[in-house]
Structures are given as structure tokens and as C-alpha cells.
Amino acid sequence: MRLAAAVLALGVLAGCANSGTGVVPPKTVDRVDLARYQGTWYEQARLPMFFQRDCAQSEAHYSLQDDGSIGVLNRCRTLEGEWQQAEGRAVPQVEGKTDKLWVTFDNWFSNLLPGVAKGDYWVLYLDNDYRTALVGSPNRKFLWLLTREQKVSAAQRDKLLEVARSQGYDTQELIWRSPNAAIRTP
Template sequence: MKRAAALLAALVLAGCASHGEAPVPPRTVSGVDLTRYQGTWYELARLPMFFQRGCAQSEAHYDLRDDGSLGVLNRCRTLDGSWKEAQGNAKPQVEGRTDKLWVRFDNWFSRLLPGVAKGEYWVLYLDDDYRTAVVGHPDRKYLWLLSRTPVVSEKTREQLLEVAEEQGYDTDLLIWRTPDSALTPSPSP
């Protein structure tokens, strides 16, 4: 077990080694009112990632807790119409700053490596009415275009794409939300 832990630590450190200058991280919004941010957000598009394999439609439900963290319930609908869920929480990376959050899900990986199994959730754009958002990872490996509704106008879609591109994300790789008409009907959970 110690040998496996040492190997894992060496791999993590090797992955952190820089090769030249680090790119400038994306800019975040100046702050997020978590009371207004809570509720349901629909994923319009995302960059590919292993934990959302097979997701045709995804949504996130945020619930502000008494301690200032957000309860997180991510739901994913597959092409066959079935649902998968993951629960977790989100906390500010820096006390008093709500633009950069740590997100941790309750799963086998986070129970195995609790200090390592958290993701960075940076709010890069948020419209004044808290209706659309762009959220990403500082190394640009994850990106989500979000809305309070599952469908937005072409103008809104283009605006979100422009924000992501200006921040250095490769929008050509985005996976877009599958329309309801392409899914096999199934009852809601």
C-alpha cells in the first residue's frame, strides 16, 4: 500500500512539473452572490471529461448552506433517458472570495484521497441577472457554458462562446446539449 501511495505521489508531482512558462490563468468575475447563484443551472455545452462520459444532458443544482458552502447535486441524463447523480459541496478557495471554488463530490475517489479529490470551479462570466454563466478550470481543461434554461437564443450562445474563446478555451471541442427529441423518453426521478 505504501509503495502504491508513493507511486501515485510521484506521478502527481511529475504531472505538476512545468515545461517552460505557465500560461496566464483565465480571469474570473469580481465576485459571486451565492444566494443568487443557487438554484438550477443547465449545461449548454462542456469540454470533454471522463466523469461526464455518456451524458447527453446535464444540470447542476446548488443550495446555499448555513456555513456559506454550496450543496451540489449534478444530474446527467444519458441517451437512453436514464439519470445518474453525484452529490458534493463547493467552498471558496479563499475565504471571502466567491469567484473561485473548490468542488468535492462524495464518491469512492474522494473517500480514498480526500485532500486530492477536489476540483477547481472558476466563475469566468456571469451576466447581471444570473441567467447565464461560463465556468472553467484554471488550466483550461474543463469548461461549462451554463444557463437557467436548457435552451438559449443564438445571440446568447454566441456571447458565451466569445467569452470562452477570449479566455483561451478551445470551443471547437465543446460537446453541446442533446435536444430532448433525440433522447429515449424515461420518467423523471
């Protein structure tokens, strides 16, 4: 059973990598001030993904570490109202550049295959006040619309959707934050 799960997880991670098909990857912001980026971010919407399949509300708590990495605590309120969480760490993909990060979580799969079990975290948009952010993967399969507040304003939502679409992400499949259940946009 664990072997099957490991093979499935490896397949998912392989799908996260840029396939080298000649498709131009999305553009990221020039630089992220990690000290300003730390703190709590609320997920307003996301593209469907296996690991968040039961999440109705999600939030990420980032904390800058002494070694320059970012401590990651992701919390998810399930459809049944229970909270689940995962702890991890983010590091720059290229030393000195903070717009593209690798994220790994402290779980059995990461312990089994260290260095392989990591996901892309590309910051595609960040407002000047560090209040709204758009994060995605280079293959455009994963996307998160994040804000500092639990509720997104219409202006914030529209700006994030505009940037996502301009970067080639399919926003028709977004799952929006809900107090009771995950809902899809029509």
C-alpha cells in the same frame, strides 16, 4: 481494480491543477453572490471530460448551506435516457472570495483521499441577472456553458462562446446539449 481506478483518478485530478508553466490563467468575475447563484443551471455545452462521457443532458442544482458552502447536486441524462446523479460540496478556494471554488463529490475516491479529490470551479462570466454563466478550470481543459433555461438563445450562446474564446478556451471541441444524444459542433 480499485487501486488502478484510484491511480487513474489521481492522474486526472493532477491534470486539473495549474501546471505552473507560466501560462496566464483565465480571468474570473470579481465576485459571485452565492445566494443569487444557487438554484438550477442547465449545461448547454461542455468540453469533453471523462466523468461526463455518457451525458446527453446535464444540470446542476446548487443550494447555499448554513456554513457558507454550496451543496451540489449534478444530474446527467445518459445517452440511453437514464438519469445519474452525484452529490457534492463547493467551498471558496480563498476565504471571502467567491469566484474560484473547490468542488468535491461524495464518492469512494473523495473518501479515500480527502482534500486531494477536488476540482477547480472558476466562474469566468456571469451576466448581471444571473441567467447565464461560463465556468472553467484554470488549465482550460474543462469548460461549461450554463443557463437558467433548458434552451439557450442565439444571443446567449454567442456571448458565452465569445467570452470562452477570449479566455483562451478551445470551443471547437464543445459537446452541446441534446435531447437524444451528445453531439459535437462541426
